[in-house]
Amino acid sequence: MTTTAFPTPAHHAAPEHRAPAALRAFGIIALLTAAIALVAIAFALPAARSKPHNVPIGAAGGQAASSQVAERLEQQAAEAFTVTYYPGEAELRDAIRNRNVYGGIAFGPQGPVLLIATGASPAVAQLLTQVGTGIAQHSGVALRTEDVAPPPAKDPRGAGLAASALPITLAGMLPAIALVLALKREVWTRLVATIAFSGIAGVTVAALLYYVFGSIETNLWGVAAGLSLGIGAAGLFMLGLGSLFGKVGLGLGAALALLVGNPLSGLTSAPEMLPSGWGFAGQLLPQGANATLLRSTAFFDGAGASTAILVLSCWALAGAALVITAALRRHV
Template sequence: MSGDTAVCSRAQHAVPAHQPPAPVRATGIVLALTAAIALIAIAFALPAGRSAPHDVPIGIAGPPAVGRPITATLDEKMPGAFEVTSYPDADALRDAVRSRDVYGGLVFRPQGVELLIATGGSPAVAQLLTQLGTNISRQTGVPLRTEDLAPPASGDPRGTGLAASALPITMAGLLPAIALLLVLKREIWTRTVAMAVAAAVTAVTLAALLRWVLGAVDANFWGVTAALTLGLLGVGLTVLGLGSLFGRPGVALGVLLALLLGNPLSGLAGAPELLPSGWGQLGQWLPQGATATLLRSAAFFDGAGGATPALVLSCWALAGLALIVIAAVRQREFSAG
């Protein structure tokens, strides 16, 4: 009898007295999961549901007497949708499109209207400009000629392959960092070198898939590989640094930043200017948005317009490396003490 009493006593002491009752804990779990699901839904659905053009940079070339009324009409019918720049002639506008200063534009000639687009820069914006050019042609009664200065890859005429790769690219930066933190718990520099190697190998693999399996890119294979490598390093070293210095909370912060903010705001599926006002610009300062812009620059514009996103990714990678150095110094001090 005394043995049964001792067992019951130990069982009672196994549960802390301060622990909330089971119904309270279950309610807390349900509420936390509901909030998490709502946050995920907002992060992924809001950018798509509120998608609209905001200050999309386009150009107009032609006589001022024609360009000014068109600009005024755009401001009246689609206020805030376009940021229009005037160019002296068609060649100047072409150069601006190829250098990624504008997404495209209209050239007004006596014999008709010429529409310049760059599908490789953004299929969604190219479609938007095509609709705009068609409407102007109908209203003015002049023929419309379209020229695509950055056509999509022959194997992916709608440009969907590159757009669909946004989440896989994000995961390709996250998963190696998380795995290395779990497997190499104390080998800080070994996992850092391994992360760099994983980024390079994964980038070559993804570039090969985009080129020869998905057909999403036709040219500049090594430029695309370099863009992907820098993008994966920006994500991977950041998560690795956060995990090395702050442990699991740091990893969770890095994952949430990438999946709930960076990926939905990357603009790879459309364009930063098509996201809710302000959010698209924010996305370009995150690794996923910078990777998207750099990837399109490498794949369709021979690197034009890629300097700023490359700098952003380099800063993220260096910030992650700085966190790793701090973690290594702390580890050495703790071991010495």
């Protein structure tokens, strides 16, 4: 008996409704334009609006001379400086070395001397030099200049530290992103790897600054320890966001680090040189705290680093808490 096969009716897939190609192309262009504009604003706006805002400086010597300095500073740049008075030059030097002020003018028997600290901020040191020159020309008195925290001879402009801002930011981001994407379930392995990488990256960047760029000359291991803490704090928080919220968390963390933290770190100038309020906000983020810690360890033997260490420790603990939360949720 022969069976006849009946043809199976063809099932035609429903036509896919897609927007016209021109409309999709326009949407892509619009999104890319908005993204480029956002990046340009994040990086260029702080620099374009850069000017001194209550930069702490000192004046030492006779109260009459100090008052003239404050008056002259107020005339040249209103609200640009906050002047603190010290009994003598020695006290002013100590304040600079402890990172309480960026520099200042001391009046003594041998005439006035302008004390700057390029290691604290080349931009502020240059600004103070210009102001000091103006005061000397106005008063007709010769003004000596001394750098309390001079830059290394191989990097007299401090370009190495300023240029390291973005690589340090990337060092806190990229390992967390790679580990979250590559190790889908190994939460604890990612945590250990991030901590290990932070130590290795801190030593590597410090060695480059010391041996290759010549941007630092002393306290190599102190700089390495500070960088390890800074990179670890940023990396752990990034890892925590990725572990708990996946790709969305990684995207938010990357945007915060690149578009907010890096431009507001103050490493290329100083927090007080950023628009009012922005510099303070930047110091509460890992990139800004890491920048302050880097300058403190590189030029001031760690002086003035307490707040930065506290901020970075809080970010590291917050990141670790997010990672632990993500690990516990996997076992529920």
